[in-house]
Amino acid sequence: MAWYxxxxxxxxxxxxxxxxxxxxxxxxxxxxxxxxYAISDICTHEYALLSDGFCEDxxxxxxxxxxxxxxxxxxxxxxxxxxxxxxxxxxxxDGVVQVDIG
Amino acid sequence: MKxxxxxxxxxxxxxxxxxxxxxxTREILLIGDEEELPYDRPPLSKExxxxxxxxxxxxxxxxxxxxxxxxxxxxxxxxxxxDLGTARVEMxxxxxxxxxxxxxxxxxRARMLPLPGAADPRVRTxxxxxxxxxxxxxxxxxxxxVIVGAxxxxxxxxxxxxxxxxxxxxxxxxxxxxxxxxxxxxxxxIASWHxxxxxxxxxxxxxEAIAPDKECLRLSTSMGEMNxxxxxxxxxxxxxxxxxxxxxxxxDDGILVDECGRTSEEQVYAAGEVARIRxxxxxxxxxxxxxxxxxxxxxxAHAICGADKRYLELPWHWTNQYGRNVQMLGAQGEDLExxxxxxxxxxxxxxxxxxGRVRGAVLIDNGRDATPVRRIIxxxxxxxxxxxxxxxxxxxxxC
Numbered sequence: 001m002a003w004y005x006x007x008x009x010x011x012x013x014x015x016x017x018x019x020x021x022x023x024x025x026x027x028x029x030x031x032x033x034x035x036x037y038a039i040s041d042i043c044t045h046e047y048a049l050l051s052d053g054f055c056e057d058x059x060x061x062x063x064x065x066x067x068x069x070x071x072x073x074x075x076x077x078x079x080x081x082x083x084x085x086x087x088x089x090x091x092x093x094d095g096v097v098q099v100d101i102g
Numbered sequence: 103m104k105x106x107x108x109x110x111x112x113x114x115x116x117x118x119x120x121x122x123x124x125x126x127t128r129e130i131l132l133i134g135d136e137e138e139l140p141y142d143r144p145p146l147s148k149e150x151x152x153x154x155x156x157x158x159x160x161x162x163x164x165x166x167x168x169x170x171x172x173x174x175x176x177x178x179x180x181x182x183x184x185d186l187g188t189a190r191v192e193m194x195x196x197x198x199x200x201x202x203x204x205x206x207x208x209x210x211r212a213r214m215l216p217l218p219g220a221a222d223p224r225v226r227t228x229x230x231x232x233x234x235x236x237x238x239x240x241x242x243x244x245x246x247x248v249i250v251g252a253x254x255x256x257x258x259x260x261x262x263x264x265x266x267x268x269x270x271x272x273x274x275x276x277x278x279x280x281x282x283x284x285x286x287x288x289x290x291x292i293a294s295w296h297x298x299x300x301x302x303x304x305x306x307x308x309x310e311a312i313a314p315d316k317e318c319l320r321l322s323t324s325m326g327e328m329n330x331x332x333x334x335x336x337x338x339x340x341x342x343x344x345x346x347x348x349x350x351x352x353x354d355d356g357i358l359v360d361e362c363g364r365t366s367e368e369q370v371y372a373a374g375e376v377a378r379i380r381x382x383x384x385x386x387x388x389x390x391x392x393x394x395x396x397x398x399x400x401x402x403a404h405a406i407c408g409a410d411k412r413y414l415e416l417p418w419h420w421t422n423q424y425g426r427n428v429q430m431l432g433a434q435g436e437d438l439e440x441x442x443x444x445x446x447x448x449x450x451x452x453x454x455x456x457x458g459r460v461r462g463a464v465l466i467d468n469g470r471d472a473t474p475v476r477r478i479i480x481x482x483x484x485x486x487x488x489x490x491x492x493x494x495x496x497x498x499x500x501c
Contacts, residue, residue, distance in 0.1 A: 054470045063469025
């Protein structure tokens with residue numbers, strides 16, 4: 001377990017992710033209506049940052065080819081992406097959103 | 103039931119995979135004239151040239167995937183003809199293969215310049231992965247590369263070759279770059295990236311003769327003489343309609359199909375770039391894009407299974423040059439007024455018609471606007487001009 005601070009809870013807007021980079025891992029953290037969720041920020045199809053993509057209804061789109069991922073589960077929802085993105089646990093400690101990048 | 107698909111490119115692969123998804127039992131045979139397993143072409147003019155051996159964007163599945171899906175492959179195989187009367191495909195070996203349904207997904211081939219000297223091996227085109235690998239092996243610092251045609255392929259190769267240190271000149275017969283696929287302001291912006299990177303851009307310039315010499319190719323153009331070590335001809339593609347024409351299908355610069363991919367003959371379909379697809383307006387349009395090869399096969403697969411699923415996607419394509427991503431959605435014509443929203447380096451330009459409706463868009467490093475823009479175009483609403491121009495108002499809030 002390695003918890004990293006992302007940002008203060010009250011600084012998040014819905015559907016606007018914040019990004020943390022830890023070593024080679026780049027993780028996008030989203031505020032959804034039921035809490036905070038963290039997924040790998042890199043599309044599994046071609047290199048693109050999901051945090052640059054359109055986000056709606058718990059899904060984020062790759063900005064290059066509009067492949068969709070479920071933010072809660074990391075699941076690749078349509079072509080051309082076929083591989084799920086990694087998901088990371090989150091928690092809120094003293095008003096700060098943290099992500100576990102193990 | 104047996105479906106034979108002629109053409110093992112992206113459209114052929116997608117048709118086979120989607121058809122398998124809809125029908126677990128039918129026989130599916132995919133025939134291709136290249137030795138390579140099916141692949142998508144976008145990386146050919148970018149990552150492959152830059153030396154990546156197996157970029158992910160090729161979407162090239164291993165043979166075990168086809169085995170698992172029970173999609174039979176015949177690669178490096180040529181079809182000699184199609185006999186619609188007996189529903190058979192004839193291979194150039196003389197073998198005859200019966201089908202219940204046939205899909206023609208033969209794509210296109212690169213157009214060549216009708217010039218003497220163009221047969222020299224130093225005059226190339228780029229269409230297949232073999233073309234791309236051969237080009238990659240030649241590109242080196244200080245190589246004098248002349249690219250004929252400032253369309254997407256020509257410009258992407260110019261960007262890659264420049265990154266590799268080649269001395270690149272682009273000749274374009276029209277007055278501007280990307281004349282067929284992007285508005286003038288966007289073309290000018292992209293041209294400025296090339297000029298900034300050191301590419302010599304000659305607009306309104308026609309290549310008139312190629313004289314192969316031992317050391318180099320001596321080129322005569324409408325702007326004077328120049329020498330090249332290598333010429334890449336990137337002046338568009340010609341649809342491979344010969345099999346369809348000889349079989350007697352209706353064609354017109356492409357195989358004529360309805361919105362579901364049906365040709366003029368029962369049980370015969372066309373998929374991808376070779377198809378000229380009927381539009382809701384009644385006229386037919388052919389698309390040379392990854393999008394049509396990716397999504398129109400879904401209509402074809404459904405039609406084969408007896409279901410109507412019309413292909414009505416808003417036209418969309420993209421290019422990557424110098425690390426910038428440019429996406430073009432919908433109409434790109436000069437009849438539209440282009441309103442541009444800039445947010446730092448990101449840009450979204452909206453093409454608005456005389457009634458104030460958004461008809462098309464160009465996004466530069468701004469793919470997050472693609473889905474909202476599609477909705478705005480689809481809604482055909484008149485949108486307040488000040489709102490369109492205000493980058494502080496997210497585009498998703500305009501629809």
